[in-house]
Amino acid sequence: MSGLFDAIGPLLFAQDAGGQANTWSTILFFLPLPLLFYFMIYLPQKEQEKKRRTMIEALKKNDRVVTAGGIYGAIVSIDSTTGQVVLRIDDEKGVRMKVDRGSIVRVVESE
Incomplete structure (x- = not known):
């Protein structure tokens, strides 16, 4: 478990673990967030709105x-x-x- 904390700890607590390498690891850590937002929030909401629109049109x-x-x-x-x-x-x-x-x-x- 300490290996996991050693890898994520500097990112979470903004400790300097090596200058330039720390910057790239932070960027790589936050890079998937827009994709996560798109697939977990935007797409289901878009699908739900499409179902609602078809329900209203079919009244x-x-x-x-x-x-x-x-x-x-x-x-x-x-x-x-x-x-x-x-x-x-x-x-x-x-x-x-x-x-x-x-x-x-x-x-x-x-x-």
Whole structure:
């Protein structure tokens, strides 16, 4: 275990272990970080946004959805020019509400 600490210790604690060699080892230590960021953060986020975009594009009348505010409703109509969606919240009282298309978080599977 001391061998591992001897290799990483100067990098972590910024001790001078040899001047120019220390600079290159520090650069090599931080070189993979952009790749790590790209593969662990950017790509999964991009894939998730693509799934969300396809879900929003596939919305149709009578889909049961949940908004970002936690409101459950069924789609009555979709206006693609303005991006507004009319939701039916309560059937008995005839309550309807307009929301932005982007505020729909998920489609609820009907039982």
